Each structure stands twice: as structure tokens, then as C-alpha cells.
Amino acid sequence: MITFDQLKAGQVLGEVILPVEADFLRAWAALFPGSLEAAGEHLPFGLVAALMMRGYIKILAERPSGNVHVEQGFFWGARVAKGTHLVVRLSCLRKELKGDRRWVWFANQLDSTEGVFHARSTMKFLWAA
Amino acid sequence: MTVPPSLAVPARRISAQDIESYASLTGDYNPLHLDAEFAARTRFGQPIVYGTLLLAPIWETLAREFGGAALEGARAAVEFKRPIKVGSLLHMEGVLVESDSESTTYRFVVNDGHGGVAVDVNVILAVGGP
Numbered sequence: 004m005i006t007f008d009q010l011k012a013g014q015v016l017g018e019v020i021l022p023v024e025a026d027f028l029r030a031w032a033a034l035f036p037g038s039l040e041a042a043g044e045h046l047p048f049g050l051v052a053a054l055m056m057r058g059y060i061k062i063l064a065e066r067p068s069g070n071v072h073v074e075q076g077f078f079w080g081a082r083v084a085k086g087t088h089l090v091v092r093l094s095c096l097r098k099e100l101k102g103d104r105r106w107v108w109f110a111n112q113l114d115s116t117e118g119v120f121h122a123r124s125t126m127k128f129l130w131a132a
Numbered sequence: 133m134t135v136p137p138s139l140a141v142p143a144r145r146i147s148a149q150d151i152e153s154y155a156s157l158t159g160d161y162n163p164l165h166l167d168a169e170f171a172a173r174t175r176f177g178q179p180i181v182y183g184t185l186l187l188a189p190i191w192e193t194l195a196r197e198f199g200g201a202a203l204e205g206a207r208a209a210v211e212f213k214r215p216i217k218v219g220s221l222l223h224m225e226g227v228l229v230e231s232d233s234e235s236t237t238y239r240f241v242v243n244d245g246h247g248g249v250a251v252d253v254n255v256i257l258a259v260g261g262p
Contacts, residue, residue, distance in 0.1 A: 030153055048194075068163050
């Protein structure tokens with residue numbers, strides 16, 4: 004399990020290539036009917052945000068139970084065309100201990116495997132351990 | 133670009149099935165969202181909705197109103213202020229904050245079902261109004 008003490012400001016935590024498979028698209032369409040069609044040849048932004056979370060979860064697989072997500076920032080780049088191969092890169096921006104509360108900030112960037120910038124996200128968590 | 137003074141986001145009830153579906157999409161099986169017994173031992177008392185799941189209807193609304201290209205270059209600041217219990221009926225609305233020739237800002241609020249603000253989202257589109 005990755006604890007607060009193990010995380011370091013500025014630390015590159017890893018990257019992962021994210022396939023967008025037919026099952027994933029079907030599951031999204033069931034959750035948000037019509038959204039894939041509305042986005043045309045691109046992926047819906049909500050789906051892209053879910054992919055970025057998937058990247059974070061895969062890279063930081065051994066998280067403590069009960070972390071709380073309290074803030075998020077987005078900067079959207081080029082829309083993601085359906086069929087694009089994507090890579091997520093995750094780093095720890097900073098951390099702060101306030102009383103008994105462990106705050107951690109991460110940066111999460113989504114690019115195509117060809118190097119096109121699609122999105123950057125920052126996330127602030129109350130870390131559970 | 134025409135900038136309406138407000139943007140309606142369709143109301144939606146987030147079910148336990150929705151939470152399970154989103155967990156499988158993201159791979160995030162945090163018991164705070166899925167395990168009633170675990171959540172009961174926390175300050176939230178019962179399972180809560182994933183924050184990023186709440187944002188999807190906002191992105192959809194903006195893309196529908198202005199076209200997906202209008203979100204390219206957009207920035208958003210999101211504050212998850214209060215938890216939303218699984219099963220809650222969500223009401224969201226976007227209000228125009230300002231718009232000039234270069235950018236347009238909307239503030240979206242997700243209500244917690246009890247008159248409070250659960251999620252506060254400020255979106256700055258890199259496209260201007262008329």
C-alpha cells in the first residue's frame with residue numbers, strides 16, 4: 004500500500020497505455036445513453052475524464068481504502084478521436100500534513116501515443132493512511 | 133458564439149448500479165463508494181457518488197450547447213464540497229459568470245438534495261461571446 008509518507012513532491016509515479024475497447028464504450032453508452040453518438044467522431048469528455056481516472060488507478064494501484072477526492076482541475080487539449088491510442092502519465096505535485104489530515108495533490112496528463120496533448124488534470128485527495 | 137445566461141443540466145438520480153458501472157469503467161473500487169458497511173464507519177455514513185461521475189453531465193451540456201470544439205483549451209476548477217449519497221436525485225445548473233471576446237465563464241453547481249452546494253465547478257471556455 005502506498006502511504007502518505009512514501010509519496011514525494013515532484014515524484015513521477017508512472018505511465019500507462021490505455022486501450023479504449025468496445026466493452027468500455029458499451030459500458031459508457033449504458034451509463035450515459037446517447038453521449039457517444041452526440042460526440043460524433045470523438046470520445047465524450049466525461050468518458051475521457053473516466054479514462055484519466057482509470058490511468059491514475061492503474062498507476063497507483065495500491066492505494067489505502069477510504070481516500071477522499073476533494074478538488075480537481077482540468078485543462079482540455081485536443082478532443083480525442085475514437086480509435087486514438089492513449090497514454091496517461093501521473094506525478095505527485097505536493098503533499099501537506101495539517102493536524103491529522105494528509106493532503107496529496109497529483110497531476111495526471113493524457114496524450115496520444117503519437118504525442119498529441121489531450122488533457123491535464125490536477126487532483127487533491129485526503130489520503131487515508 | 134451565443135452565450136445563454138444559464139444552462140440547464142438534466143436532473144439525474146445516481147443509482148447503486150450507476151456506481152458499480154462507473155467503478156468498472158475507472159477501476160476505482162474505493163469502498164467509500166461501494167461498501168455500505170465500510171461507508172457507515174466513516175463520517176459520510178453511507179456510500180457516496182464518485183466526483184468525476186458527477187461532472188460528466190456538465191461536459192455533455194457544454195458540448196451540446198457550444199459544440200465539442202468549444203471545450204478545447206477550456207479550463208475547469210472543481211470543488212467537491214459535500215458528499216452526495218448514492219440514490220440521490222441530482223439537480224445541476226450552469227450560470228453565466230462573464231463573457232468577453234476571448235473567453236466565457238460558467239459556474240455550475242450540483243445541489244446535494246438538501247439545499248446545499250455539493251459540487252462547485254467553474255469552467256472557462258477559450259471562446260468568446262458576441
